[in-house]
Amino acid sequence: MLGLLGKRYKLVSSDKFDDYMKGLGVGLVIRKMGAQVSPVVELTKNDDIYTLKTTSTFKTSEIKFKLGEEFDEETPDGRKVKSVITLDGNKMSHVQKGDKTTSIEREFTANEMKAIMTVDDIVCTRIYKLQE
Numbered sequence: 001m002l003g004l005l006g007k008r009y010k011l012v013s014s015d016k017f018d019d020y021m022k023g024l025g026v027g028l029v030i031r032k033m034g035a036q037v038s039p040v041v042e043l044t045k046n047d048d049i050y051t052l053k054t055t056s057t058f059k060t061s062e063i064k065f066k067l068g069e070e071f072d073e074e075t076p077d078g079r080k081v082k083s084v085i086t087l088d089g090n091k092m093s094h095v096q097k098g099d100k101t102t103s104i105e106r107e108f109t110a111n112e113m114k115a116i117m118t119v120d121d122i123v124c125t126r127i128y129k130l131q132e
């Protein structure tokens with residue numbers, strides 16, 4: 001993971017994201033905005049605290065966490081959830097518990113970051129390309 005910290009990945013493709021947002025109960029207006037933006041994701045680490053920053057023209061969010069320790073998170077669409085993030089090699093598992101439970105599996109590689117987001121039986125895949 002170390003070599004990939006501080007890299008920026010920008011969304012290039014997105015499958016079933018609208019269904020995923022619907023599954024989470026996100027309303028039409030925010031879904032439209034969510035569909036339009038191509039966020040840039042950056043993971044950094046300071047001592048044992050990780051920061052995951054997601055930047056877009058709709059909203060910029062930043063979460064800080066220690067691996068395996070539950071923390072309070074407010075999602076870009078305003079859900080308040082309890083989150084736990086763990087790391088296995090270059091794969092980061094993020095579980096958010098709220099009215100709905102959802103998981104976001106992010107795999108970081110030298111060229112891209114792939115996120116698989118699941119809620120109920122809906123699986124959304126988003127691919128982000130490394131920014132030069």
Ligand code: DKA
Nearest residue numbers: 021026030034039054076077
């Ligand atoms: C991303 O990291 C999107 C994260 C998913 C947030 C759920 C709903 C957001 C609605 C705008 O690319």
